[in-house]
Amino acid sequence: MEGKDAKKYVNEVIEKVRERNPNEPEFYQAVEELAESLIPVFEKYPVYMENAILERMVEPDRLIMFRVAWIDDEGCPQVNRGYRVQFNNAIGPYKGGLRFDPSVNASIVKFLGFEQIFKNSLTGQAIGGGKGGADFDPKNRSDMEIMRFTQSFMNELSKYIGPNVDVPAGDIGVGGREIDYMVGQYKRLRGAFEKGAFTGKGIDVGGSLMRKESTGYGTVYFAQRMLEDLGKQFEGQRVIVSGAGKVSIYAMEKAVEFGAKVVACSDSGGYIYDENGLDVELIKQLKEVEQKRIYEYIDSYPNARYEAEKSIWMLPCDIALPCATQNELDEDGAKKLVENGVYAVAEGANMPCSHDAIAVFQNNKVAFGPGKAANAGGVAVSALEMAQNSSRVSWSFEAIDNMLQEIMSNIYDKSVAAAKEYGSEGNLIAGANIAGFKKVADVMIAQGVI
Numbered sequence: 077m078e079g080k081d082a083k084k085y086v087n088e089v090i091e092k093v094r095e096r097n098p099n100e101p102e103f104y105q106a107v108e109e110l111a112e113s114l115i116p117v118f119e120k121y122p123v124y125m126e127n128a129i130l131e132r133m134v135e136p137d138r139l140i141m142f143r144v145a146w147i148d149d150e151g152c153p154q155v156n157r158g159y160r161v162q163f164n165n166a167i168g169p170y171k172g173g174l175r176f177d178p179s180v181n182a183s184i185v186k187f188l189g190f191e192q193i194f195k196n197s198l199t200g201q202a203i204g205g206g207k208g209g210a211d212f213d214p215k216n217r218s219d220m221e222i223m224r225f226t227q228s229f230m231n232e233l234s235k236y237i238g239p240n241v242d243v244p245a246g247d248i249g250v251g252g253r254e255i256d257y258m259v260g261q262y263k264r265l266r267g268a269f270e271k272g273a274f275t276g277k278g279i280d281v282g283g284s285l286m287r288k289e290s291t292g293y294g295t296v297y298f299a300q301r302m303l304e305d306l307g308k309q310f311e312g313q314r315v316i317v318s319g320a321g322k323v324s325i326y327a328m329e330k331a332v333e334f335g336a337k338v339v340a341c342s343d344s345g346g347y348i349y350d351e352n353g354l355d356v357e358l359i360k361q362l363k364e365v366e367q368k369r370i371y372e373y374i375d376s377y378p379n380a381r382y383e384a385e386k387s388i389w390m391l392p393c394d395i396a397l398p399c400a401t402q403n404e405l406d407e408d409g410a411k412k413l414v415e416n417g418v419y420a421v422a423e424g425a426n427m428p429c430s431h432d433a434i435a436v437f438q439n440n441k442v443a444f445g446p447g448k449a450a451n452a453g454g455v456a457v458s459a460l461e462m463a464q465n466s467s468r469v470s471w472s473f474e475a476i477d478n479m480l481q482e483i484m485s486n487i488y489d490k491s492v493a494a495a496k497e498y499g500s501e502g503n504l505i506a507g508a509n510i511a512g513f514k515k516v517a518d519v520m521i522a523q524g525v526i
């Protein structure tokens with residue numbers, strides 16, 4: 077390894093990842109994005125190459141895949157596939173959400189689990205990286221079907237998790253209802269009430285105040301720091317927030333609280349647009365309480381526009397917060413946003429911007445906050461939930477909000493500082509990757525080759 081060229085080393089690792097993991101494009105995308113920005117780190121500290129840190133990081137500790145058989149409301153057996161990737165526990169128990177969506181496969185779970193390692197490291201808390209889920213579509217399923225599916229899922233997953241081992245939470249398609257069903261089944265299987273085995277729980281069983289709001293609020297707190305450095309603020313700005321789920325709703329809420337005008341949001345069917353600003357309270361009511369689709373917003377605001385199957389990124393705005401899903405914003409979307417005057421983008425979702433979209437933003441000097449850093453508020457408050465569970469206390473909303481703001485601000489500072497130190501000033505992707513990586517890498521060296 078003596079005198080090894082860092083660029084060559086990174087390319088070799090990426091190539092090996094492709095060979096070893098055929099047909100996992102989302103996973104390569106996440107690995108490439110991270111690895112390329114680490115070249116200056118390997119040049120400065122060859123010890124990481126000597127210890128094969130990157131090769132070890134791209135190989136999960138384990139990937140668990142299992143059958144989930146359950147009975148639907150018609151009495152017919154159904155079969156889905158469940159996953160949990162336990163990627164890296166160098167700095168703490170595996171921690172990451174569970175996603176229920178038909179698109180879930182090994183590639184998606186691995187990209188999410190891999191990103192989670194660095195995101196969790198950036199929060200400054202003692203949590204490792206993991207992720208999981210199932211290719212189950214919760215849409216149009218009854219409460220009882222969701223319960224039976226979730227219980228069957230937990231029958232298998234319960235063997236691999238625990239407060240000091242692996243602590244799942246929600247993600248796409250998994251919210252408070254699903255987590256509570258999991259808590260119930262896990263308790264029954266274990267014969268013990270292990271509060272700390274999940275986060276995102278209901279408040280009455282040890283959940284944390286503000287967990288629901290944390291990812292969306294955190295994204296806006298992070299974006300606020302980006303704006304400050306540009307000499308701007310949310311006040312009076314036109315903001316587009318894609319999605320209308322857990323992250324999106326609270327990103328919209330906080331942006332409006334900061335004086336912005338949220339002009340559009342979406343779901344997988346289309347978007348709603350109102351140049352005068354959307355009524356976020358109504359969207360919350362429709363999505364969280366009534367479980368409706370966003371086109372139903374138009375019934376209350378006939379002057380707003382609903383467009384089915386059209387890209388939300390064609391609309392004009394100053395700030396864009398993609399908060400729906402991976403690769404939802406492609407090169408064309410990025411070009412149109414730039415043409416329409418966007419100057420800041422912060423990712424509330426995981427990897428929502430394609431590689432080419434990010435290049436468009438970077439080439440046009442659009443301030444860009446990567447998901448790893450900008451959406452870390454959710455997992456940060458999950459770790460605060462774990463801390464409350466361990467010490468059997470409950471902190472107030474205000475106390476947690478203050479901690480969240482501090483954590484997001486620290487993540488921003490760390491990312492800015494690392495980017496500057498390694499010659500990519502202003503590049504928060506490089507900064508977040510480097511800062512997240514270095515902490516885990518140093519601990520891995522200290523713990524030996526395992």
Ligand code: NDP
Pocket residue numbers: 246247248249250291318319320321322323324342343344345399400401402404424425426427451452454455
């Ligand atoms: P939800 O399931 O609550 O919401 C997802 C939303 O995105 C839904 O409104 C969904 O619409 C919409 N959507 C899905 N695909 C598309 C698409 N192609 N175009 C437009 N809208 C789409 O998920 P979350 O809000 O929890 O998660 C959103 C993202 O944030 C994910 O990338 C997740 O990994 C990430 N994230 C979530 C965290 C959390 O705490 N929940 C923490 C950190 C990151 P529909 O209802 O039609 O499917």
